[in-house]
Every structure is written in structure tokens, then in C-alpha cells.
Amino acid sequence: MSSNCAACGDLIRDLYYMECSQCTKRFDLICVNVSKAIYDEYAARQKNNRLCPSCTSALPRGDNTTTPARGLLAIHDTDTYTRESDNVNTSRGSKPRTTKPKIGEDKPPNTDLMELIAELRYLRQEVKEVKQQNTDIKQQVSTISETLSQTLNEHSQQLRNAELEICSLKNTVDQLQQKLATQQQVGMRKSLEISGVAETNGENLSHILITASKKIGVELSESDIDEIARIGPKSAKSPNNSPKNQTPRPIVAKLTRKLKRDELIKSAKTRRLTSEHLVDGQITPVFFNERLTKENRQLFREARARTKDYEFRYCWVRNGGIFVRKADGKPAIRIFDFVALDQRVGPSKHPENTEHAIP
Template sequence: MKCSGCQTESKDLNYYTCSNSSCKDVYCSTCSKTPTMSTSRQKLWVCPSCCAKTKKGGDNTNTPIRGSNESSNLNVAPRNKPIAPPSQKNEENSGNELKELTGEVRRLTQLISSLKDKLDEATQSLSKCHVRLEELASSMVAADDRIWKLEIRDLELSELKSSVVLLNQQLNSQAQNHLKNEIEISGLPENTNENLNHTVLLISKKIGVELQDREIDWVTRVGPRRLPLSGENKSNFPRPVVVRLLRRSLRDQMIKAAKSRKNLNSSDFDIQGATLKVFLNERLTKENRLLFREARILSKEKNYAYCWINQGNIYVRQKEGKPAKHILCHEDLERVFGDINSKSANP
């Protein structure tokens, strides 16, 4: 089949014939451009030559559509509408769009660069946080170990304190047991050339106890010497006299007899100085003396009827018929009298 458009022999099976009854020219699919048309339009298709004759009213055989047989240019295509060159306005629009696109790409590049920098900073910060967390974990382990050691140390200290308190109580008990043969006499005026052995013998005779000089181990005043106060017949309270006897039973007998004589005073023994009441008591250690003093103060505040000493031991009793309570330490005062820190009376 020879195409009337390109004047070449074509083996194309898709050829198309002009619908004009007076033409009947055959064109290949490339020259006719009918494959892009619908089937109904293909049936009504008119070749370019017939179209030219119809529009211009004459023969248009010299158009580039057909060409002569002697022409060597065989690649003749059907006449198409020329493509108009792009206008200046379109070029400017394209240039502006390109500039905007370039600007957007530049901004995106800067944003990506900034995000990359921030990501690097975040990575470094996370690395530092990781190192810090490891240090904190190590510190917590060390702190836990230290706390555990401190708890063990506190337990040991508590045990040691309990042991020290127990040892002090034992030492105080032994010291008090060593004083069980001694009597403390208070209220005897102090003179320069006094004879304390003779005074003790007079006191024993006054209270009705037979005491001989050989039964006295030693007699002395205890405590620092006190200076007399200024003024006539005024002096400080004299230092107590301590008597150590060879027999404990004799000491107990003298203390019991002195308690029955409530109005015993220094004028009964012809001692120079101010007239003072004389008391005979068991001698106590310093700890027991302070504890007994505090127990007497609390007994008055808490309305306890009795507070006394027996064989170096301190006892209190709320009233007649109630059991006696033994006071060994300050903890016993809290146990017996309750809260001893809120004392209303002054000692």
C-alpha cells in the first residue's frame, strides 16, 4: 500500500481512506493521525488535500502535503498548525517560578542544616546526660553503701551506749555498796579547832545509841571549804560530816534512832555557831545524790507522799497502801512520773 501523504510503501495494516467519494486516497496511520480519534470520527475522516480544496476553493496540489513524484523529500507530513513561540510574559512567569523554587530549595536546605545542627547538639546533650546518669548511679550505689554502713554504726553505737549505761549503773552500785558503812551528818556548824570524833560520840549518846571510839573508822568533813558570809551571826551552810563505822548494823541503828528525834539541832551538842537542824542520813554517791534530789522535787510536784532511801536505794510511793517504786536512773523517773521535762516548780 502506497501512502498518499508520505509517498512510501507501507505495510501498516491500520490505513485509512478519505471519506470523500471523489478522492478515495489512502493514508497510513502516521500521516492521517486518526488513531487518536474516536471510531465515529474515523469514518468521517477527510484527507488533507480535500480539506485544502474545500477551504480555498481550488486545487491545492502544490502544497507540502502532496509534493511531486520527482521530489527527493519523501518525509512529508500533513500540515499542522504551527506552534506559536512562547511569549515574553510566559518566560517571565517561568523565570519567577524558577526563582521562587530556587528560594524554597535554599530555605529548605538551610532548615535541614539547622535541624542537623540541633540534632547534633541533642545527641551531644544526650551523651552528656548518659554520662551524668552513670555518675549518679555510681553515686547512689556509694550512698547506699555508706547508709548501710552508717546504719550498722548507729546500731553499734546504740549497743555501746546501752553497755555504757549498764556499766555506769554497775559502777555506781558498787560505789554505793562501798559507802554502806558511812553516815552523812549535815547541820553541824564548822569551827577551826573542832573535834569531830567527840561530836559524833555526843550525837550517838543524844539519840540513845551506845557508840565507842574504837567503832569509828574515821570522821571528816567533805566538799570544798565555804567562806562565811559578812554580818554578825551569819555563815554559809556548813559542810557535811562523814562518819565511817566498822559495823553496818551500828550505822543503821544510828540512822533509825535519828529519824525518831525530829527536833535534833546543833545547840543540843554545845557546838559554837548558828543553831541548825541536824540530820543523819545514809551517804550517797554523787549520781545517787543528784537522782534523789530530783526524785524529791518530782514527788512534791506530782503529789507523791513518800520519797526515801533504804540501803542506798531510792524509793517513792504515791500514797499509803500503794506499792513502792524503785528509782535506779533518770529513765525510771520518766517511767514513774511521766513527762519530767514540763516541770512547773523550780527546784
Template structure:
């Protein structure tokens, strides 16, 4: 089995035509012969014809295009370059059709995805329209509400806050705050409180103290009197929780009697600052008491104090005490609101 010199494919001996000068074999279709045509015994392949020398055939009549064929149905030999070009063109057309089909499939897929995206966008638009209508309805209802309703709501919120603050203050009925005691490393706060109670003349058992701790942010490597910046709070205060309220009241009364007690009297190292013993307040009451004291100084009130977690103010001796519960009371009693 030989290979065709035109297309390069294998061909059987019965189906091929052979050149009479070289061993080349060809398909009839590759050299332009019809299937029923009879090949001339002196047939030459295109390569051998191109190599044959030209002769002077001017006296010879014009040769018919079918001279190489023994029958009138034979076609002239095709140009090999033209045949190869036709094959290349056919191959290019086939590839182009395949690419065109792939592009058509991709375009159909793109149309499907675009349709899905359009449906999703429409759904989002409908949801946004629903949300906008609900927001508009809420705004309309809000605008229709009268100012009296808002005042009632604010009054209710204020009352609830006051109740919660009063309950938190009740939980601190047995607590004390001790300020002015220097803070040192490895200090024994329990011993300091026992010494303080002894200096005030109040007998305190070990079972009377439930818990002792310094409250506030921890400052590491803190040394009293050295690391204290000007205008900054010095040492953290000590919060003491007692088991009996009677002991707490005794300490408060004794501390009011002996107001000149200092840290030096307690055998505590550090600057001899004055020691203060007060009842512990909630954060809200503590801020309110601070504002009340400042407002009382401006309004020339002689007394502003706390008792059992409640804040009172008295203009002068013999005047009735007025209780302060909120900022509104500050404005009503002192004629100003909270400071800071």
C-alpha cells in the same frame, strides 16, 4: 704637680696648659681644646679673660672662633658655666641610671615574692575546696541517717551513764552523810562522830572510821549563826567513810529510830539544829533524789526514800515500791520531769 682649675684634679706639667697671666693650669679638655691643638703663647684662662677690660674693636674684622688656636682644628673656648652645667647633668644622669637599676632589681624581687604568694593562695584554695567537699559529704551522711539510729545512740549513752553512776554508787556503800552539825574552827570531827554513835546506841571502835571530812566549798572566817545569810546552806555536811558496812547500817537504823536528835545533844557549840544521818549518794543520784522528793510531794506520794544507793517511791501503804533510775522514770511515775 698642679691641680686643674676646671675639674680640681691633679695634672702633670706635661699634660696641662697654663695661663700666660696667672699661675692657673688646666686640662685641655676642661677648657675646650682638642688634644692635638697647639695653644697660643698669649693664651689666657677664662678667669683672666673675664677680668680683662674691653676695648673699642669696631674697626677690627670679626675674629675667627679659632683665633686662639694656631691650627684650624682648634675649637673655641667653652663657657666655664656651660662646662660645669654639662658635668652636673652627666652626674645626674649617672645617678638616675643607678637608681633606675636599683628600682628594676626591687621590682624583679617583688615579682618573685608575688609569684610565691600567688602559689600559696592557690594551695590554700585547694585545701579549702577539699575541706568543703568533706564537710558536705559528712552533712549528707548525717541527713541520710534515720531518727531511729539517733534514738538508739541516745539510749546507749543513757545506759552507759547509768552503769557508770551505779559503779560510783557502789564505791560509797560504806559512806555516811551527817548534816546539821555546826561548823567551828579547830573542831574535832572524829570526836563528834564518836559522840553521835554513842547517842544513837551504836558501839564504834577507832578502827571503824576510815576517813572524816566536811565536803563542799570552804568559807573562810565562817561563824555559824552569824555569817549565815537567809536562805543559804548553813554548815557543810560531814562525810564519814567506815571500814565495815554493818556499822553503817546500824547507824542508819538507829538514826531513823531517834529522829529528834539535835546538835545540842552532841555537846557541840552553836544553834541546836536537828541532826540528820543518811547514806551518801553520788552527785547524779543526789540531784535525782531531790527531784523525786519534790515530784512526789506534788503527786501526793507518801514515801520517797533511798536504800543502798537506790531511790524508791511508794504511793501509799500497801502499794508496791517503784524504783527511780533516771528522769524518764520521774516522768513515768510522777507525770513530770526533773525540777530545776
């Protein structure tokens, strides 16, 4: 166990020391003026029976062998001085004073070194604080990064959900529009369209329809006609009061029975009908067709143009549906929209004239 020298106060770091057998104070070998070689030659009895100067001076006076002049520590035995010097005074002062400063002696302070140490301590504290700040910043950045990542993931999921919802809504709108167009076409199942009849002032459209029906062999009366009128914008008049556009507006008639309409259309296909005896003026061909919605009329017009371009032999309308056939013996193809027309017939060769009005 380490302890301090009772004489100089320095720490005794090894086993080379002398201990007073009475007060148990310890002294290093320099202070008792004993070399390590002599210490090694001491017997255990000699080492354990030594007294320090204080304990020696407290002994009863007898001879001068116990005075401090004989040595810093005295051996409490008859052969005390067998290995020590006969004249202790000759060895007094031989102790190296350069290695052991006096007790209480102040060393001159090194101001620059102290300032440097203080500065290093301050710098060390600052570095520690900076490290702590960096740790806090890293934690904050990590928290912000996790929050941003979570927010981005939530927004991405919301966008995906919105895209899916938009796609679903588009499909729903397309279905509703298709359903609406179908219902509109169903609503026209009793109507027919008559084209090729010139317009005249004060014309009687019911009389024209009844007369035309008789010419193709179908009996029609006023009670069979629910509504009849020309559709489309009226043609502009020239200075001589004749239409500039030679193509007259079609006549649309809604009958009270679908069977009567189908009979008229079927008979008109088997017999050639003209405007003779219907209206005055130039004789022109007259056609009876099913009435179509605006979208289906545009689709039918484009289908007829493409069947000519791609050498399809037939293109017709039946019960509001548009059909094409490549040649005799080939199956009929139903055309629902422009996409089906592109796929089943072919893309338009004149895209500048194509009107894709169907949504």
C-alpha cells in the same frame, strides 16, 4: 522494563513504543509519528518487523520506499504503508515540539529556584545536625541524671547508716553513763552523810561521829572510820566571824565496813538525834543518810519535792536507790531517773526550779 528513546533520549514510561527488529533500539510514538490509536491497530508482525532509520539506510538500495523521507521507521514488509500516510512530508513537523525539546537543548536555569533548593538542603543538614546534638545532649543529661540519682541514693543510705550509728552510739553512751553512775554509787556503799552539825573552828569530826553514834546506841571506834570530811564549798564569813549561811556543810564519812554504816543509818531512823553535846551553839536536828552521787542527790531532792506536790506519803533511799510510795499498803516504786519520776510520780509543778543533771 523501562528504557530511553533512541531519538530524543527521554525515558519511555509505558508500553507504547516501537522497537527496531534489527538493533533493538526503542523509540516513543511521538518520535516515530505514530498515534496510540494506530499503534493499537498494528498487528504483531508489523510491530516486530520495523527498522530504525540507521538500519534502514544500511539496507541495499532498491527503490525509494526505504529512504528516511518515507518515515522515521520503515516496515520491512510488502504492506508497510497500508495504514501510514501516503505523503510523509505532509506530516513532517506535525510532531508537538513544545512537549519534546531537541536533544542537547539546554533549558534556561532558574537561579532563584536553585538557590532556594541549595538553601533548603543546607537548612535540612543543619536541622539534622541539631537533632543529632539534641540526641547527644539527651543522652548526656540522662547519664548525668542517673549518676546524680545513684549518688543521692548512696548519700541517703550513708546518712541513714550514720543516723543509725549515732543512735546506737547514744544508746551506748547512755548505758555507759548509767553503768558509770551505778559504779560510782556502789563505790559509796560504805559511806554515810551527816547533816545538821554546825561548823566550828578546829572541830574534830571523828570525835563528833563517835559521840553521835553512841547517842543512837551504836558502838563506833576510830578503827571503823576510814575517811571523814566536810564536802562542798566553805561558807563565807560575816564581819563578826560567823557564817552568813546558817546551813552547815554536811559531813561525809567512809567506814571500813558496810554493815557498820547500815547499822548507823537504821538506828538514826528509829531515834531522834540532835546536835546537843556534839557541838556548841544552837541545838538542831541531826540526820544520818546514805551518801549519793551528785546526780542521785539532785534526783532525790526533786523526788521529795514532787511527792509533796502529788501527795505521796513516802520517799526514801536504800542501798543507793531512790524509792517512793503513794500510801500505806501501796507498792514501792523505784525511781531511776527524771523520766521515771515524770511517769511514775508526775511532772514538775515548778519547772524553773528543776535541775535535770542526769544525762
